[in-house]
Amino acid sequence: MKVTVSSYHDNWPKLFEEEAEKITSIFSEKLITIHHIGSTSVPGLQAKPIIDMMPVLKDITAADHLTFEMEALGYEALGEFGLPGRRYFRKGKHKRTHHVHMYDRSSQEEIDRHLAVRDYLRAHPDEAAAYGALKQRLVQAYQGDHEAYINGKDQFVKELELKGMKWRK
Template sequence: MRLPKDPTPIRTIEVVPYDPAWPAQFEAIAAPIRAKLSPLALGVEHVGSTSVPGLTAKPIIDLDVVISSRLQLPEVVSKLTELGYVHEGNLGIPGREAFMWPDGNGRHHLYVCSVNTPNLHYHLLFRDYLRQHPDKALEYGQLKEKLAKQYPGDMDGYSEGKQDLISRLMQEAEALSGFALHQP
């Protein structure tokens, strides 16, 4: 008897030193998206760890496409589908829509958020704080390296291990910005 293949293979968590090519990779991915979504998209933001110079990261480019209203989402989905993306829904995070490159191996994550989405503000505030505080980015990167070794095939364990530090850094970022994303 043959056992069915597990549809969710274990992926080893790979954390690598900062690659100065990441901004150019972002631009190469973002350019056709900007062209296709003009004038629907207010912008395409490079977010996540690859957007912070010097930060250790999983080598996957994260992009947030910013739209003015969720009412534009059906047209945005249609245009991204024309580029080859597959709409995956919100993947459990309200206010954010995820898209996959069809071969599943595009080495980037694409999300669409309306301008008033807390998730977008969280991404931008965290990115900008780490860019302005290299010591905090170093601390975060060292924790990610440790967790990748501790949980090499456990994305949940890896993610949960980062939460306390991320929460502390976000509190610091919010205090400096005067912009609170979380209710006390």
């Protein structure tokens, strides 16, 4: 899948809220909260136009039991997808619209990591601008090659995670 990065869109929070309502209706009392994470959650940040969501469940097995309901919303279930304890779903086979990263409330370290990066970027527009510029350079340099794009921003993201976690404390 080819990567595209666009300017921030004011409708991204609304798209998050609309999808969060659908997921809430599926998980109801099994759900603690749903966070808007990733670049689309940071006002002004350039991003792939895909809404990243992080539902926090009381028990992660609810994600396994309700996979059919997520699939009925158009999601593809990918299990842990490389991150132990997570359940990952993506929506939009040829035009991706949403990524859902579900965690159990006991996965606090992973939850905190995602929120720390989001909150750090929201509080540090200069860092957000540098991250957006890096994304644009990578898309241009690698002609939208997804794997090269991900690898190209890996070190920057790891540094953001460290800065975010330190800042949060």
